[in-house]
Amino acid sequence: EAQVTQNPRYLITVTGKKLTVTCSQNMNHEYMSWYRQDPGLGLRQIYYSMNVEVTDKGDVPEGYKVSRKEKRNFPLILESPSPNQTSLYFCASSPMGVTTEAFFGQGTRLTVV
């Protein structure tokens, strides 16, 4: 089954404790991206990757890092989480850039206390 898998689905952590949210897709898509979804603000892009070893900032990259060492994986790293990073996070992938359907993971609900 074609899918984007995120882990964990839910995470509660404390301020400053490094964490990684994993994202994996099995569709051989070149393009992958991370979004955060907040009430009243909608979905905003954090980082994206057009292909292996190619990553770039989206609209709200502060406090986040990503890597793309393999085509299928695109982890989101929070080196020192803060409460304002409490949000619902989505990973998405699509073939050949952004001009096609984006497939989303099920989301990761992160709470930073």
Add this chain to the structure above:
Amino acid sequence: TQLLEQSPQFLSIQEGENLTVYCNSSSVFSSLQWYRQEPGEGPVLLVTVVTGGEVKKLKRLTFQFGDARKDSSLHITAAQPGDTGLYLCAGFNQAGTALIFGKGTTLSVSS
């Protein structure tokens, strides 16, 4: 900055009613997409409209792309409880590096 404004933000209706959701921008988009998101899930693509003036139908859902490619609408005929969810319009930014999303319309259909 390209923005997509959706209205209304919330819509609560009875089963069988018709409704329209609007997605507007001051910018021209090469295409617009509509996604539906259910609680606890990621958005799922419903349709992509590409040509100005285009109308696409998906069962009881009708999607229209404005002639100037700055706006789109989603019309649902005879809404059902299964239509409940968050409806998002999205378009690609000029650089082609990101999908820009509207803030969404939360639809609740009660029986």
